[in-house]
Amino acid sequence: xxxxxxxxxxxxxxxxxxxxxxxxxxxxxxxxxxxxxxxxxxxxxxxxxxxxxxxxxxxxxxxxxxxxxxxxxxxxxxxxxxxxxxxxxxxxxxxxxxxxxxxxxxxxxxxxxxxxxxxxxxxxxxxxxxxxxxxxxxxxxxxxxxxxxxxxxxxxxxxxxxxxxxxxxxxxxxxxxxxxxxxxxxxxxxxxxxxxxxxxxxxxxxxxxxxxxxxxxxxxxxxxxxxxxxxxxxxxxxxxxxxxxxxxxxxxxxxxxxxxxxxxxxxxxxxxxxxxxxxxxxxxxxxxxxxxxxxxxxxxxxxxxxxxxxxxxxxxxxxxxxxxxxxxxxxxxxxxxxxxxxxxxxxxxxxxxxxxxxxxxxxxxxxxxxxxxxxxxxxxxxxxxxxxxxxxxxxxxxxxxxxxxx
Amino acid sequence: xxxxxxxxxxxxxxxxxxxxxxxxxxxxxxxxxxxxxxxxxxxxxxxxxxxxxxxxxxxxxxxxxxxxxxxxxxxxxxxxxxxxxxxxxxxxxxxxxxxxxxxxxxxxxxxxxxxxxxxxxxxxxxxxxxxxxxxxxxxxxxxxxxxxxxxxxxxxxxxxxxxxxxxxxxxxxxxxxxxxxxxxxxxxxxxxxxxxxxxxxxxxxxxxxxxxxxxxxxxxxxxxxxxxxxxxxxxxxxxxxxxxxxxxxxxxxxxxxxxxxxxxxxxxxxxxxxxxxxxxxxxxxxxxxxxxxxxxxxxxxxxxxxxxxxxxxxxxxxxxxxxxxxxxxxxxxxxxxxxxxxxxxxxxxxxxxxxxxxxxxxxxxxxxxxxxxxxxxxxxxxxxxxxxxxxxxxxxxxxxxxxxxxxxxxxxxxxxxxxxxxxxxxxxxxxxxx
Numbered sequence: 001x002x003x004x005x006x007x008x009x010x011x012x013x014x015x016x017x018x019x020x021x022x023x024x025x026x027x028x029x030x031x032x033x034x035x036x037x038x039x040x041x042x043x044x045x046x047x048x049x050x051x052x053x054x055x056x057x058x059x060x061x062x063x064x065x066x067x068x069x070x071x072x073x074x075x076x077x078x079x080x081x082x083x084x085x086x087x088x089x090x091x092x093x094x095x096x097x098x099x100x101x102x103x104x105x106x107x108x109x110x111x112x113x114x115x116x117x118x119x120x121x122x123x124x125x126x127x128x129x130x131x132x133x134x135x136x137x138x139x140x141x142x143x144x145x146x147x148x149x150x151x152x153x154x155x156x157x158x159x160x161x162x163x164x165x166x167x168x169x170x171x172x173x174x175x176x177x178x179x180x181x182x183x184x185x186x187x188x189x190x191x192x193x194x195x196x197x198x199x200x201x202x203x204x205x206x207x208x209x210x211x212x213x214x215x216x217x218x219x220x221x222x223x224x225x226x227x228x229x230x231x232x233x234x235x236x237x238x239x240x241x242x243x244x245x246x247x248x249x250x251x252x253x254x255x256x257x258x259x260x261x262x263x264x265x266x267x268x269x270x271x272x273x274x275x276x277x278x279x280x281x282x283x284x285x286x287x288x289x290x291x292x293x294x295x296x297x298x299x300x301x302x303x304x305x306x307x308x309x310x311x312x313x314x315x316x317x318x319x320x321x322x323x324x325x326x327x328x329x330x331x332x333x334x335x336x337x338x339x340x341x342x343x344x345x346x347x348x349x350x351x352x353x354x355x356x357x358x359x360x361x362x363x364x365x366x367x368x369x370x371x372x373x374x375x376x377x378x379x380x381x382x383x384x385x386x387x388x389x390x391x392x393x394x395x396x397x398x399x400x401x402x403x404x405x406x
Numbered sequence: 407x408x409x410x411x412x413x414x415x416x417x418x419x420x421x422x423x424x425x426x427x428x429x430x431x432x433x434x435x436x437x438x439x440x441x442x443x444x445x446x447x448x449x450x451x452x453x454x455x456x457x458x459x460x461x462x463x464x465x466x467x468x469x470x471x472x473x474x475x476x477x478x479x480x481x482x483x484x485x486x487x488x489x490x491x492x493x494x495x496x497x498x499x500x501x502x503x504x505x506x507x508x509x510x511x512x513x514x515x516x517x518x519x520x521x522x523x524x525x526x527x528x529x530x531x532x533x534x535x536x537x538x539x540x541x542x543x544x545x546x547x548x549x550x551x552x553x554x555x556x557x558x559x560x561x562x563x564x565x566x567x568x569x570x571x572x573x574x575x576x577x578x579x580x581x582x583x584x585x586x587x588x589x590x591x592x593x594x595x596x597x598x599x600x601x602x603x604x605x606x607x608x609x610x611x612x613x614x615x616x617x618x619x620x621x622x623x624x625x626x627x628x629x630x631x632x633x634x635x636x637x638x639x640x641x642x643x644x645x646x647x648x649x650x651x652x653x654x655x656x657x658x659x660x661x662x663x664x665x666x667x668x669x670x671x672x673x674x675x676x677x678x679x680x681x682x683x684x685x686x687x688x689x690x691x692x693x694x695x696x697x698x699x700x701x702x703x704x705x706x707x708x709x710x711x712x713x714x715x716x717x718x719x720x721x722x723x724x725x726x727x728x729x730x731x732x733x734x735x736x737x738x739x740x741x742x743x744x745x746x747x748x749x750x751x752x753x754x755x756x757x758x759x760x761x762x763x764x765x766x767x768x769x770x771x772x773x774x775x776x777x778x779x780x781x782x783x784x785x786x787x788x789x790x791x792x793x794x795x796x797x798x799x800x801x802x803x804x805x806x807x808x809x810x811x812x813x814x815x816x817x818x819x820x821x822x823x824x825x826x827x828x829x830x831x832x833x834x835x836x837x838x839x840x
Contacts, residue, residue, distance in 0.1 A: 037624075038624045041624040041625075041647055042623065042624050044649065045623050045624065045647065045648050045649060063627060064625065064627070064644070064647070065650075065803075067647060067649035067650055067653070068649065069649045069652055069662070090796060091627065091642050091644070091796065091806070092627070092642070092644040092796055092803065092806065093796055093802070093803065094796060094797060094799075094802035094803070098653070100652070100656075100659070100662065100739075114797075115795065115796040115797035116769075116796060116797035116798075116802075117797075122659070122739060122742065123659040123660075123739075123741075123742075142768055143768060143795075143797075144768075145768075145797055146765060146766070146768060146769070146797070147765070150765075152742045152765070153659075153741075153742055168768055169765070173765070175742065175764075175765060176742055221762075221764055222762075223744040223755065223761050223762070223764070224742070224744045224764060225736070225741060225742070225744060248766070248768040248769075248770050248771070248772055249770065249771075249772030249773065249774070250762065250763055250766070250770035250771075250772060250773055250774045250775070250786070251763065251766060251768070251770050252762075252763070252764060252765070
């Protein structure tokens with residue numbers, strides 16, 4: 001505990017009492033400051049464009065969701081490992097923090113053990129999460145909150161230098177959003193490390209995902225207002241994502257087999273390149289359709305939904321290991337192939353109305369298995385998909401105000 | 407960090423608080439007069455005598471709250487009585503002139519709290535009828551909702567009783583003539599106020615003496631024990647913070663404008679006691695000149711969820727509409743789920759039939775679809791309604807008890823729905839098993 005001299009306190013306009021209480025902690029390590037939660041929520045209620053709310057170092061227990069509706073607000077802690085907002089004692093609210101204001105920045109703090117999602121940003125533009133940890137500290141548990149960092153229907157998203165751990169669905173989950181950069185984050189011990197779902201124009205790079213059930217997912221789900229496409233997954237480390245799936249039955253990631261590296265499901269225009277993908281025991285890359293998720297029903301899927309992955313390009317990745325201990329459905333296939341699934345597993349479902357699904361793999365000697373999912377693997381075979389897209393996707397560009405670090 | 411009785415310490419010296427507010431108001435008045443005198447060169451500057459007279463007048467008026475409903479066009483009045491809505495006297499709280507008590511066909515469930523709702527509009531102003539949306543209320547409208555519980559007959563001090571008793575609607579005090587405070591604990595009074603720049607929501611929490619309610623913009627948590635026959639359940643009644651008002655009352659995420667939810671034609675279209683007797687509430691509003699444009703026929707009407715004589719489908723859809731559709735609509739906060747629950751939505755998939763969850767996480771309760779016809783035990787809707795886990799329960803706010811009657815209704819409704827979703831639970835853990 002750092003000692004702050006009285007003079008510093010006085011200079012900062014703090015009372016001596018306030019100074020001392022900032023250092024007092026209870027037996028669980030929580031800062032003893034009964035007015036903290038109410039004061040913080042008051043600051044959020046009073047915030048106006050340009051307001052910067054700073055939260056000093058310390059671990060604080062909150063009982064309710066924090067909510068922010070104002071535009072243009074920055075919330076800043078003293079550092080990811082210094083300012084911790086704990087929701088372990090939360091009695092109400094479906095998330096740790098709920099934000100519905102535009103131009104929002106959250107920096108340098110930890111959101112811990114929320115009952116639901118840690119941070120949800122709903123229906124805004126320009127959201128920045130920088131050096132934020134969202135975590136559940138009790139290890140992988142189905143009762144952990146679903147999402148760590150969860151922007152949904154947001155245009156312009158930047159998530160960088162964050163850490164996400166223990167989410168029972170996805171650590172970083174960008175849903176129904178557009179123009180997205182997810183970079184230089186670490187996702188560990190979640191069901192899905194990073195998931196881009198029903199989103200358009202996303203760049204996912206420089207991240208490390210390890211110890212999740214699946215490393216990086218690019219999904220499209222049916223019955224949603226917004227379909228997605230155009231995601232680039234490159235220069236990531238996707239290593240040993242072999243944690244048994246602890247997602248809830250029926251949740252979107254429940255179908256992901258343990259040992260999945262990068263998974264594309266029902267999404268279009270996805271490039272996976274220059275990644276280091278290793279030791280994911282089902283397969284390092286999986287390309288699949290909605291028919292493989294186990295959720296499909298004739299009544300449950302709208303006619304406009306496209307369940308097939310199309311225009312997927314895998315190139316320049318470094319593969320190592322993996323495929324050697326696939327989920328139960330695949331062990332016979334692996335045995336038939338000499339004990340190991342190849343680096344790229346494709347379920348083989350294609351839209352009969354589309355001549356060329358555009359599934360292309362130009363990745364050295366990496367092999368591709370067409371699992372023939374449509375016939376319960378009866379015609380599974382190794383295939384060559386030596387093709388490339390007519391044009392590559394362009395990098396995502398965010399407004400300069402979002403990428404400027406403070 | 408419970409804020410169990412946040413208003414009590416504040417209320418310890420209400421006279422000082424109101425005096426200081428009053429002096430502030432007076433100071434503002436003085437400034438306005440000075441500015442006015444400066445703008446009008448013909449007028450003399452304020453004389454000392456005039457000033458003194460103003461001070462006496464202002465202080466005299468400061469000692470009590472306005473006795474008529476007072477619309478504040480700006481600011482956040484710190485106490486409820488600044489709005490001049492109610493008189494609390496002789497163990498009764500009564501509404502002031504122009505306030506009309508109303509009730510919904512099917513109300514939102516809020517931890518079995520009883521609710522007393524009123525509408526007030528400025529003299530001469532009226533709302534326009536809307537067939538589907540909330541009635542189009544004029545600027546100046548004040549809607550109040552007072553949340554209260556009946557306390558055990560033995561409770562010596564109702565305002566301090568943490569024990570509260572389950573009541574059925576038939577035994578509610580209606581609020582038409584106010585409430586008898588010897589039998590109830592007032593929890594909070596929420597205001598929705600229509601200002602020129604839109605609606606605002608303000609939560610006021612009552613003190614233990616039930617004499618004054620103070621603004622709690624950050625909400626409050628109030629520990630209570632709910633008594634239902636022999637069953638006792640401890641729970642925390644959660645007063646929402648001012649932002650959380652918008653969690654339900656922001657019907658359109660694009661405008662982010664706050665608005666009332668309950669006063670829609672289909673919810674108001676029922677009989678209720680009040681001026682003119684036990685009459686249709688919409689017609690009462692017309693007679694009181696509070697509503698224009700009410701058509702003579704084809705006014706939509708939602709069922710009362712507990713009216714056993716009404717069709718089950720109408721009761722269930724009315725229940726889901728009032729309890730869920732403020733979020734679960736194409737423009738509400740839960741639009742991202744693709745589950746839309748207005749009673750007017752015709753598409754079975756949109757209301758959840760065979761629809762897989764999207765971002766429910768553990769809230770899905772290990773169940774495959776929102777609604778599996780004939781199988782409430784496999785349907786997510788009743789699971790989330792029956793949960794009290796903040797990460798799984800629905801609605802997300804405003805509830806920590808389970809509405810047993812509501813869950814039973816939805817289960818009964820799902821049980822008789824026809825069809826199947828072809829649930830294939832064997833393929834769950836693998837890909838491509840079909």
